[in-house]
Amino acid sequence: MNMFSQVLLTARDPELIEAVEALALALGVHTRLVQDSDELAASWSQAPLRLVAPDMASRAAWLGHQPATVLVGRDAAALAAASAELGYSVVQLPDASSRLADVLSAAMTASDAQAWTIAVVGASGGLGASTCAVGLGAAAAQRGKQTSVVELAPRGAGLDLLVGAEATEGVRWSDLLDTRGEFGDVHDSLVQVDGMGLLALSREQPGLPGPAARKSVLGALGRAMDVIVIDAGSDATVEADELLFVVGADVRSVASARVLAAESGRIPTALVVRSGPGRGLSPQVVADSLGARLGGHLRQDPALPRLADLGQPPHSAPARKFRRDVARLWEGVAHG
Structure with a gap:
């Protein structure tokens, strides 16, 4: 052999x-x-x-x-x-x-798969883990990587809503629930947003896909893609090459991250520290307190709520601060 x-x-x-x-x-x-x-x-x-x-x-x-x-x-x-x-x-x-x-x-x-898989997990609610996942996917696509962003967040509301693509044609998880075994190329059938494929959960048929469908679809994407970013919500047990915890720069969020790691038995490969009002701890202090590598720092960007109201993706041009931060995050994760 x-x-x-x-x-x-x-x-x-x-x-x-x-x-x-x-x-x-x-x-x-x-x-x-x-x-x-x-x-x-x-x-x-x-x-x-x-x-x-x-x-x-x-x-x-x-x-x-x-x-x-x-x-x-x-x-x-x-x-x-x-x-x-x-x-x-x-x-x-x-x-x-x-x-x-x-x-x-x-x-x-999946030994024949080439995709690098990144799971983004929110250590607590309201930290924008989904926004971070979409931003990472966009950063990868902008650098010429074949990229898919996959929603596997418990009680996910649909990533297509986040990027204003709820009316865009394309396959959602509800169309793939009966998938088993080897599966052909699915990427071109997904919702396409700014050069990346988006596989969102369905609001008409809520709930996560079963293990067989998940394995089959991710395997197919893994054979076709360079990068898969998984929006894992609060589920730290998702298997991926990189496990990123999004943690707020405050004491309660750090405590939540510590509990999440203990309950899941998973240690993140890197942290994404989210700062803003009431979140004033140094990102490096947060990383040191959790004993994990600092992958990146996302600052408060006032353009993000406005873009959401307009149905525009969070990585659109007006969100200059977010775009800069997520670009640095991509570099920190890809080359850290």
Whole structure:
């Protein structure tokens, strides 16, 4: 078997290695244990999925940030320290074995997918996570990336409303609920806004798609796109290469983010700090208090409410401050 089709596991803890390999074997997923530094460097960028134990974090730190990389271990404190150093999400065993199974399965079924997936999660309500997701998608599209923005927010009201495209023709999730297995190219059928495809939830048939439809559609988009941005609402369990928490620059929002991370068992790969009236903490202080990397800072932009009233996308020309901030956010996430 080609070594680049195998999941890369780098660890030294024998019990952890045994647990991961046993789970992978049960799923029919091939793993490759790498402990040598030169061998790790040679195979790092080509693996469909990288599983890094905290005892190998220092070696992985020199190899460059790669999507589809997860920290896996048994000690919460060691995982948190490694995540703070590397910026990857974590899976703590044995409690999160089912999530590791999902990660392994998704990596291999989508091994031919090229898309980089970014999930945007609001640590609390009213922070504009959906606006941030659309802005990131627009920033990616403006840089020539084939981009789709996908709404998977519980109780989502429809991203098409946010960008003023509720009357625009195109496929919504309600048209794809019965999708199963391999699925053809869906991107061109989506609502198209400023060079990006938009897959919104339906107001006529509310509710999230089931696991089979979600897997099939995201797999199809993954094979066709460069970037997929997921508006995850408050759901921090969504699988993605990058997990961004949108956090307000205030004490209550920071506390909410800490609770969200604890309840979901997920550590964000980066934070997006939202400032404005009543949110005056330094973005770096917010990031430091949560032990996460600062991906970007979104300031208050008075043009956003006016654009919403006019049915215009939040990244329209009048929102100059938001456009600048989301451009910096894209650079911080893509090259951070």
